[in-house]
Amino acid sequence: MATTYDLVILGGGPGGFDAAIEAAGSGLKTALVEAAELGGTCLNRGCIPTKLWLGATEAVDELAAQAKMRVATGSVDIDFAALQTRKDKYLAATRKAMGMRLAQLGVDLVPGLGRVVAAGSLEVATAEGPTPLSYRNLIVATGSRPGSFPGLAPDGARVLDSTGLLALAEMPKSLIVVGGGFIGLEMAQAAHRMGATITLVDALPRLAGMEDPEVSKTLESVFKRQGWDLRLGVKVASVKTRGEEAVLTLEGGEELHADCALIAVGRKPNTADLGLEALGATLNGAGYIQTDAQLQAAPNVSAVGDVNGRMLLAHAASHQAHYVVERLLGRTAKPYDSGPVPSILYGAPEVFRAGTMAEEAKAQGSSVLVSRAQLIANPIAQAHAATAGFVKCIWRDGKVAGITAVGAGVSRLACFATLIIKLGWTREEAEAFMFPHPTLDESLKAALLADKEAV
């Protein structure tokens, strides 16, 4: 007779892994089912390798900024093969550490694809054949994968998704990026720092279309000055490998050519064939698992992370996982409350956002005021010769409801700003707080204390 686990988790990304650690640490008999690698998209094919690329190349941008001021000269050359080796070693070491942590805590790691066969019962397709698993509670955390559109599919040759680009052995000399969201922008920046010419195409009329329109404007102006060819508000007919090139054809017929093309047009959930519908779970039109206020998809089944479509962010997955485990342990019965959710674009410039944005409030018919400060007035931005950008605060009923920022280094504001929104600071609270001087954070202080305008 096989063990019945207190908790089985499908998926070992940030949500699933954190849930396993916390549940096992609290005494639940836990199994983690993972078809590929521990760490999921974030560690293996997303946030972390991208940050290793951006971190390794930061000196390029720092030098360029000072060179423009005629304060520095020199050159920084990245050995891409060495960087890839370093990245792969770091990811492998991290996966190994994660595996050891699971083992320490007594979590059973079951390698394979899991599928629900009946309430309380799973089958995992392992290398040794189908393995049955029994659970009292199930957390689905199977994540997402790169999306594509007809004519816009990676072809395994020179048209790549983010996973393909991160796995290259050689950095292309020219890159077409389809999609001006955070994934496209981070990869384009890293590639540009390593010498690639960038052409960026998006059907939306602006970069980072989810962000405040002023943020988009700043991004566009900085990247144009860096020589990127921005093609915004245009439709792509197809992207194909043709001989030694990737060729993008616009709907009008114009062709764009590069060594490679990256397709970064969003993501889709890994929900096919999980067998959840038999338990009463519903997938929405895009395939995401629908969850109730307690993140439940069906009796004794919760879904966390990308797969529930609430917020495709690693930290949202971890936060949801913590909540679900607390609920399973009987420590909370409240509905899930994300609080303000921070999101960050890394690079130079960076973008940070949390809470309610002005356009969003307007669309909801809610009345907000905004206040802002430009980075050019900040001595740390001046010291880094990177002064394009601003911090913008959104106020509702005299309290901070949202904050966004664009500019070099603004990711450093993320946690502080998120907490300010969570607390709903008033102007007086901002005045009473001692901001260290000089810091880039004082641009947030300046924005908080600036005159407010209607939008």
Add this chain to the structure above:
Amino acid sequence: MATTYDLVILGGGPGGFDAAIEAAGSGLKTALVEAAELGGTCLNRGCIPTKLWLGATEAVDELAAQAKMRVATGSVDIDFAALQTRKDKYLAATRKAMGMRLAQLGVDLVPGLGRVVAAGSLEVATAEGPTPLSYRNLIVATGSRPGSFPGLAPDGARVLDSTGLLALAEMPKSLIVVGGGFIGLEMAQAAHRMGATITLVDALPRLAGMEDPEVSKTLESVFKRQGWDLRLGVKVASVKTRGEEAVLTLEGGEELHADCALIAVGRKPNTADLGLEALGATLNGAGYIQTDAQLQAAPNVSAVGDVNGRMLLAHAASHQAHYVVERLLGRTAKPYDSGPVPSILYGAPEVFRAGTMAEEAKAQGSSVLVSRAQLIANPIAQAHAATAGFVKCIWRDGKVAGITAVGAGVSRLACFATLIIKLGWTREEAEAFMFPHPTLDESLKAALLADKEAV
């Protein structure tokens, strides 16, 4: 009959300038008396020019870190003359903007040294001769200047204070730094990045003697690896210019030679000959103005910033200035409350500290626990190949009472950590907060959630 000002302020540094702006903005008839330049030490001879040096040279350290990983090659050369020109232009532009802001708000700027002649009455030694000024309220914000000891005085040749070093036309090839506090360490780092060989001497047995001893250890290990000659716990007999050299003689007789020597052994207040004693104000043994719980030194006389000796930090001066103006405007009658005071060492590594430190609590007989996390476990630290350092939390009665950190980029934790201490977070509050991933701030999360140990 001359105007009687609602408020006269002595000193146009961060404390005095901010007080003037806020008072005038609230309708007080205000005069600002400044003997030298607007912006005080911070802008002209302290924080800001040092940050311009460190910002301009950051690519040097970023490249060195990646080069050590064999991921990057190249060189970054700083044109010191161009950097000095850039610095001087930026400081001049900032002073000009400050002057314009005062003029806009109707603040009378009186250039000269002010001295109290009787209650309500000052005399300013201006270029046109003595000018009388009448006040209802006086704020003394005259700041501080570099200190020295017998045998350890700048001589105007090759033995310099921080002001002298910042004014150099050429960066020395070798530099002796006397004093391992924040001023000495920031300047030594900037000089090192611009090619100077560093010898650092301090009578204390560790660097940054005000900080947590573990912080000192990390600093020492990083700087030693960078090739600095650290001479700690040794006494200096003298530092003199001898021909084309600065020569430091240790008490044992050993001589150290360099192109220049920087004396960074603390600061002393600018309180001589202000005439405050006649009003009933008291100076302590070190010359600092003694203030009561409302920052008052005498009837209708307040003292803010370095001059009151509470905290020699620009942001402490601004924070005190805000409080005093609020009090003068009748908006508060409460005693001054600084909240947790953040302090930052810039460079690589950086140091951040706020709230109560473990050693301090122990010395007070108060029982605290500590929890810590190493930066090596953080992916952003890994991405920058700068993994030496840690974050340490100090807990009292289940609440965060202090946080300190050392390592590349840890200054980004400063505001967030200060607010956490101000709120007195519990472990549960840390768990409930959504930290964005991946961020260096997650090292703070890891420290907050780590097991606590007694000290």
